[in-house]
Structures are given as structure tokens and as C-alpha cells.
Amino acid sequence: MKIAKRMDRLSESITIAITTLSRELKASGKDVLSFSAGEPDFGTPQVIKDAAIKALENNDTRYTAVEGTPALRDAISKKLKRDNNLDYDPSEIIVSVGAKHSLFNIFQATIQEDDEVIIPAPYWVTYPEQVKYCGGTVVEILTDDSTNFKITAQQLKDAITPKSKFLILTTPSNPTGSVYSKEELESLAEVLKDTNIMIISDEMYEKLVYDGTKFTAVASINDDMFARTITINGLSKAVAMTGWRMGYLATKDKDILKAVKKLQSQSTSNINSITQAASITALDGSADSDIEMMRVEFEKRKHLAVKLMNEIDGLSVVDPTGAFYLFVNIKDVSNDSMQFCQDLLSEVGVAVVPGVAFGLEGYFRLSFATDEDTIKDGINRIAKFVKDI
Ligand SMILES: Cc1ncc(COP(=O)(O)O)c(C=O)c1O
Structure with a gap:
């Protein structure tokens, strides 16, 4: 079968090499510790599972409105008001x-040849791939640990051209865990205010912030930012619901709403009806104590992982204030993160993701969404490996 030309625009995933090697080593009996997963190790809270069972027993099993049931969208609207002070009908x-699908819908519905999308690097790898697939051009803004991986107003100014269509912001960030403060967002807002650029704000890790860090929704900065921001969020990370597949977008832009609804009506239609019913329970406060319990546990693991990692000579890590990743600087010991991660895996059985997979050489990403004993064992092995380099 001849495959469509547009498929050439998608790259093979770099992480597949690590995952394949990890699987081969495990199959050959090697003890492998994996820190590469981007998902919580907790089960979904019981109240949410109970709501799903109830929905199933009530025969909540039919097609729903393409864009989601009125009850679910009402629960999301209330959540955005309660948590973020945002008025979305x-x-x-x-x-x-x-959320991955929300993003894909947006790019499919809006991107045309020559449109530029500004993406701060390191980035969640899906963004540039979807933009390229939809025919757009990616404009990267490179950051590093000196600004805690956050872009400055000047960097943004320098990246803007007449072709700029979107800026993608991820706060808290995958892969770095950095969180933009209100003041930092205000300085970016100043740069954008005289442009037509829209922001796609991926707030998937909103609930996972640590050490008293305050999350600020990008659309909440001022009226201008509210109008130009498409807010993206979902339940995968903070509510441990990766497999349920629920994400959403909220925007004041009527054209985007209309186009995305049309596209979704001819592709996937509504998401799973049981997931929709259960998601209301995840959003209405019933699961808040479970969500907080997971956050506190992630915070403890983060303290442990940062402390142990920074004790290793040659490695350093900026203390992340959100998400569940450490983005570790390896520049003193290696200039090839892919090679570093392959050797780390084959020599001491630790799987992490090379920085180059996120568009930034000189780092690796370690997910601390795993238990404390595994974190201790894994970082000890990393220390041993680095000592022997
Ligand atoms: C920043 C970010 N946004 C979105 C997603 C995907 O979320 P979903 O499971 O809702 O598609 C991920 C998952 O890794 C992510 O890291």
C-alpha cells in the first residue's frame, strides 16, 4: 500500500528506541527500573469508578452530543470558574x-501552509509533530535551566513574525515541571497585546504544583489574554485517568468552536459516554481529597528525588514546582543524551527519556510517578553509572 505523503511529516518517536531496548532487556531477565512513563502510578479514585459503574447500570450507553453532554460541559464550566476564575459558557x-485530541482538532481546523506556531523548547513532543502533520511550521524558542526553562518576553518578541499564528504554553511543564508566575505571564501578555497571535495554554498538570506554588491560568491574566487563549485541560494526570480519555478545550472564539465541532462530528463524534458521566464526579469536588492525597505523595517523592539527584557529582537539576518530572542536566558528563540514556539502560537497567526527544540536548527526563523505593534504587544506580563514566 502506498502511504500518504503527509505521513512523511511525522517523525518516528525517539523514545521508541529506549522503550524497545527496555523491553528486550526485561525479556532477557534483566532487572529494569522504568522512569519513562508519563502517567500516575495510582488507580483512579473509587468515587469516580463508582460513578462509572452507576452510569453503566443506568444504560448511559448511547451517543451523546458531539461536544459532550450538557451536564459534563456544565461541570467543566463551573470548574473553570471555581478554580481559575474564568467565565466560559x-x-x-x-x-x-x-487533551491530545483537543490539540489535534485545533491544528487540523486552523493551520494552513506557511502558518507558524511558536513552541518553547523543551516541549511535550506531540506539539511539533501535530503542527508539522497539519502543514504548519514550528518556530522553537530554546530555553535552559538558567531561566528555569521559561521563555522571556524578549525571546518571544524575537520569535514573532507576520506568519505567527499560535504560541503554545505549557504550565506546569512536561518535561521540566516549571510553572509560570502571574508576573511572568503578564510580561508575555505585554508582547502579545498588539498581535493577532492566539495562545494554546496546556494546563494539564494544573493540580500538580508543589511547595506552595500558585498556579495561574493563562487566560486569567487580563481580558485581552482571555480572548486570545484557548485553554486546554483534562483529567489524565491529576486525577489518574489516563486510560479514560477525556480532555477539553475552552475558547471564546466562535469560529474555532464551530470548526472543531464539525471536524469531530465527522471523525470521532462524542467521547465514551461512561467516561463522560464519571468525569462529572471527577470535576465537581467529590474526588478532591483523593486528588490532594496524590499531589502530596508526588510532592514527597519530588523532594526525595531532587535531593538524591543533586548529590550526584556531574548532574544537576532545577527543583520543579509542578508536574511529576525532573529534567536533569548532564552536560558535565555527556553531550549526547540519546547515547547516555541507552548506556544507562543497558549498563544499570534504568530507563529515562533523553532530552533530545523534547527538543533539548544535554538533559534527561525522569518521571517520579513511582514509589519511593524505586526512586532510591534508580537514582543510586544513576550515581554509580555516572561515577564510572
Ligand atoms: C503537557 C501534556 N498535555 C497533554 C497530555 C495528554 O493528555 P491526554 O491524556 O488528555 O491526551 C500530556 C500527556 O503526556 C502532557 O504531558
Whole structure:
């Protein structure tokens, strides 16, 4: 079968090499510790599972409105008001098969040849791939640990051209865990205010912030930012619901809403009806104590992982204030993160993801969404490996 030309625009995933090697080593009996997963190790809270069982027993099993049931969109609208002080009407919200799907819908519906999308690096790898697939051009802004991986107003100014269509912001960030403060967002807002650029703000890790860090929703900065921001969020990370596939977008832009709804109606239609019913319970406060319990546990693991990692001569890590990743600087010991990660895996059985997979050489990403004993054992092995380099 001849495959469509547009498929050439998608790259093979760099992480597949690590995952394949990890699987081969495990199959050959080697003890491998994996820190590469981007998902919580907790089960979904019981109240949410109970709501799903109830929905199933009530025969909540039919097609729903393409954009999600009115009850679910109402719950999302209330959540955005309660947590973020954002006034989105339920009609300004579309529920899709995970935030990944919300993003894909947006790019498919809006990107044309020559459109530029500004993406701060390191980035979640899906963004540039989706933009390229949809025919757009990626404009990267490179950051490093000196600014805690956050872009400055000047960097943003320098990246803007007449072709700039979107800026993607991820706060808290995957892979670095950095969180933009209100003041930092205000300085970016100043740069954007005289442009037509829209922001896609991926707030998937909103609930996972640590050490008293305050999360600020990008759209909450001022009226201008509210109008130009498409807010993206979902339940995968903070509520341990990766497999349920629920994400959403909220925007004031009526054209985008109309186009995304049309596209989704001809592709996936509504997301799973049981997931929709259970998601209301995840959003209405019933699961808040479970969500907080997981956050506190991640915070403890983070303290442990940062402390142990910074004790290793040659490695350093900026203390992340959100998400569940450490983005570790390896520049003193290696200039090839892919090679470093392959050797780390084959020599001491530790799987982490090379920085180059996120668009930034000189680092690796370690997920601390795993238990404390595994974290201790894994970082001890990393220390041993680095000592022997
Ligand atoms: C920043 C970010 N946004 C979105 C997603 C995907 O979320 P979903 O499971 O809702 O598709 C991920 C998952 O890794 C992520 O890291």
C-alpha cells in the first residue's frame, strides 16, 4: 500500500528506541527500573469508578452530543470558574478524546501552509509533530535551566513574525515541571497585546504544583489574554485517568468552536459516554481529597528525588514546582543524551527519556510517578553509572 505523503511529516518517536531496548532487556531477565512513563502510578479514585459503574447500570450507553453532554460541559464550566476564575459558557467548551485530541482538532481546523506556531523548547513532543502533520511550521524558542526553562518576553518578541499564528504554553511543564508566575505571564501578555497571535495554554498538570506554588491560568491574566487563549485541560494526570480519555478545550472564539465541532462530528463524534458521566464526579469536588492525597505523595517523592539527584557529582537539576518530572542536566558528563540514556539502560537497567526527544540536548527526563523505593534504587544506580563514566 502506498502511504500518504503527509505521513512523511511525522517523525518516528525517539523514545521508541529506549522503550524497545527496555523491553528486550526485561525479556532477557534483566532487572529494569522504568522512569519513562508519563502517567500516575495510582488507580483512579473509587468515587469516580463508582460513578462509572452507576452510569453503566443506568444504560448511559448511547451517543451523546458531539461536544459532550450538557451536564459534563456544565461541570467543566463551573470548574473553570471555581478554580481559575474564568467565565466560559458550556457552549464554549468541547470535550475530546484526551487533551491530545483537543490539540489535534485545533491544528487540523486552523493551520494552513506557511502558518507558524511558536513552541518553547523543551516541549511535550506531540506539539511539533501535530503542527508539522497539519502543514504548519514550528518556530522553537530554546530555553535552559538558567531561566528555569521559561521563555522571556524578549525571546518571544524575537520569535514573532507576520506568519505567527499560535504560541503554545505549557504550565506546569512536561518535561521540566516549571510553572509560570502571574508576573511572568503578564510580561508575555505585554508582547502579545498588539498581535493577532492566539495562545494554546496546556494546563494539564494544573493540580500538580508543589511547595506552595500558585498556579495561574493563562487566560486569567487580563481580558485581552482571555480572548486570545484557548485553554486546554483534562483529567489524565491529576486525577489518574489516563486510560479514560477525556480532555477539553475552552475558547471564546466562535469560529474555532464551530470548526472543531464539525471536524469531530465527522471523525470521532462524542467521547465514551461512561467516561463522560464519571468525569462529572471527577470535576465537581467529590474526588478532591483523593486528588490532594496524590499531589502530596508526588510532592514527597519530588523532594526525595531532587535531593538524591543533586548529590550526584556531574548532574544537576532545577527543583520543579509542578508536574511529576525532573529534567536533569548532564552536560558535565555527556553531550549526547540519546547515547547516555541507552548506556544507562543497558549498563544499570534504568530507563529515562533523553532530552533530545523534547527538543533539548544535554538533559534527561525522569518521571517520579513511582514509589519511593524505586526512586532510591534508580537514582543510586544513576550515581554509580555516572561515577564510572
Ligand atoms: C503537557 C501534556 N498535555 C497533554 C497530555 C495528554 O493528555 P491526554 O491524556 O488528555 O491526551 C500530556 C500527556 O503526556 C502532557 O504531558
